[in-house]
Amino acid sequence: MDGDVHIRSIGTALPGPAIDNATLGRRLRMGGQWEQWVETFIGTRSRHLSIDLDTAKPAHSLADLCETAGRRALEGAGRAAEDVDLLVLATASPDLLMPTTANVVADRLRINGVPTYQIQSGCCGAFQALSLAQQLLAGGEYRNALVLGGDVSAKFYDFDLDFATLPPDQLVHYVLFGDGAGAAVLDRTSAPGAAVIRQLFTRLTGLDREPGQTLDWYGPGDRGSDRPPAIEDYKAIEERVPLMSAEILDELLDDTGWQRDEIDYLLPPQLSGRMTTKIVDLLALPGAYEISRVREIGNNGNATPFFQLESAFERAIPGQRLLGISVESSKWIKGGFAVETV
Template sequence: MFHSKITGLGFYVPPNVVTNDDLSKTIDTNDAWIQERTGIQERRHIIKGEDTTTTMGVKAAEIAIERAGVAKEDIDFVVFATLSPDYYFPGPGVLVQRDLGLRTVGALDVRNQCSGFIYALSVADQYIKTGMYKNILVIGSEVHSTGLDMTTRGRSVSVIFGDGAGAAVLSREEDLTKGILSTHLHSEGVHAEELSLKAPGMGGRWVTDILADNDPDDESYYPYMNGQFVFKNAVVRFSEVINEGLIANNLTVSDIDMLIPHQANLRISQFIQGKFKLNDDQVFNNIQKYGNTTAASIPIALTEAWEQGKIKEGDTLVLAAFGSGFTWASAIIKW
C-alpha cells in the first residue's frame, strides 16, 4: 500500500490581461458591478492562434515535471480535466502525450467541470495507491473566452470566466502519514441544467442545427447559469464535503492549515471562510486576478500558494470544489 504525494506543481495563464474596464467597452457593465458580485478585478483571455486548452496544459505540465525532479520518461499516466477540449474528440490527454513526447502511456480525460481537478486527482491517487503507477501527470486547463456571449445579454456569465492551466505530478510515497489522505466525490444530476452548455451535443442542439438555423437569438451554444440557485447549493455542498474529509481523517477545523477552494466566486469563498471561522492566512484566493478558470482554478491557486510559501511541509491542506453537474469534491492532503 502506498500514498500519492504531489511532488511538482506548475501553472500557466495567457499574457493577455482583460480588466473589468476592458469588458465595459463592449458589455453594459462596470468594475464596481463585477467586483461587488464576484470579487473579480481581471482575468486572462487567450489570443487566438497562440494558446489552446492543450498548449496551456503542456506549458503548466512542463513546469510541474521539472519541479518534481522526474524525467518525462518517468511519467506513467496522464489525467486531463477540462470542459473545453481543443476538439470534440479526441480529448486533450492524448494531445498532451504527443506534445510532451511521453512514452505511449495511457491518457484519461475527465469531464467534471469545476470539480474536475479534484476528480482527476482522486483517480490518479487510486492508481498510485494500488501500485499500478508511480508517477502520474494531472492537468486542469480551460479556454472559456472563445465560447462566451461577450454582449450585455451574457454578462452575468461572461464576466466571471477566464482562461488558464495548472498541473501537478503525483508520485509514490511510502510514508503513509504524508500525501493525499483521502478524496471525496459527489454528484446530483437532477440539477444538471442549472449550470450547463447544451449545444453542440448529440442529444440536443448539434452543430448542423445551429448552422442551418443561423438564429442570432439562439442561446443554446452559450453557457447558462442559474446564479442564485448555484450559489445556494454551493455553500451547502462546500461545507458538507469539507466536513466529510475532516471526519474521515479524525481532523477538526482547527487542524486546517490551508483551504484552497475552487475559485468560483469570491463571495462563496468568503462565506465558507466565515462559516468555518478561518482567518485570511488559512484560505487562499486568487480569483481576483484570474476569474473562474473551472478545472484549472485549484491547480493554479495551489501552485501560487506554494510558490508564495503559504504551504509548508507538514501542513494539512484541504481542497474543495463545487460546480456544474452538480458535482462537488474534496481532498485532504498532508504536505
C-alpha cells in the same frame, strides 16, 4: 516506499496579460455602472483570456496551456517524459472532440506508450482527475502520473452581441471566468517539498436536481440555433454551493480525524470573489489561511485547484494541513481533498 500517494510538484500557465474590468467593459461596450456592478456582484478584478481581445481571434489553445503547465510540473518534480507512467486531463472545454486534448498534450510532451485519460467535467474535474490517478497509483501498477486540468472558456465569447441587453445569467460568463491550465506530478514516493494526500473524493449529488450550469456543444445540425452557449442559474448556485461546501468540510474532517483548529490552509470553491468570501465566512475555520486566486485570475474551471495548490505550497512548511473544496453546479458534484506537507 509506503502506500501513500504524494503530490511532488505543481505547474501552471496563464494566457496573455491580465485583463481588468475596465478593459473588458470597453471591449463589451458596457458603460454606466459596469465596474461597480462587477465589483459588487462578482468581486473579480481581472482575468486572463485565450483570445486576442482586440481581434477576438484565438491566441492560445487548451493544449498550449496544458503543455506549458505540464512541462513546469515535470521540471519541478525532476521527471522526464519517459518517466511518466500515466496521464490524466480534466476539462469542460476541450479543443476538439477528437483527438482528445490529453493525447495532443502527451504527444507534445513526448509522452508515449502509457495510459491516457480525459475527463469531461466542470469545476470538480480536477478533483476527479486527481482521484483517478491516486487510485491507479495506489494499486501499485504505476509509479507516477501527470495530472492536468484546464479550461479556455473565452472561445465561447460572441463579441457581436449587444451586451447591455444580455440577462445576468448570460453576461456573468463574460465576467466571471478566466482561462488557464494547471498540472501536478503524483508519485508513490515522497521527496522534500512534497505533500501526501490523506483524503480525496468526488461524488455526484444531483439526483432529481435541475442543472445549475449548462455549456452547450454546437454541431453542424444546430450551429445556427439561437440557444445561448452557456447559462448560469446563479440564484441556485448562491443558495446551494455554500451549504454543499460545509457538507464537504464536515466529511473531510470526519474522514481524517482532523480538528477545525488544526487546518492551516483552506482552498475554497473559486466561483467568484464575492461568493468565495461568503463560503469562507460560513466554513469558519479559525486558524486557516485562505488561498484564493479567483479575484486576480478569474474562475479557471479545472485549472483552479492547481493554482490554489501552487500558492499554498509556496507558503507551507512541513507538517501543515490543507483542505481543498469544490462544488460543480452543472449537476451538483461534491469534491474534496485533504493534503499534508511532509
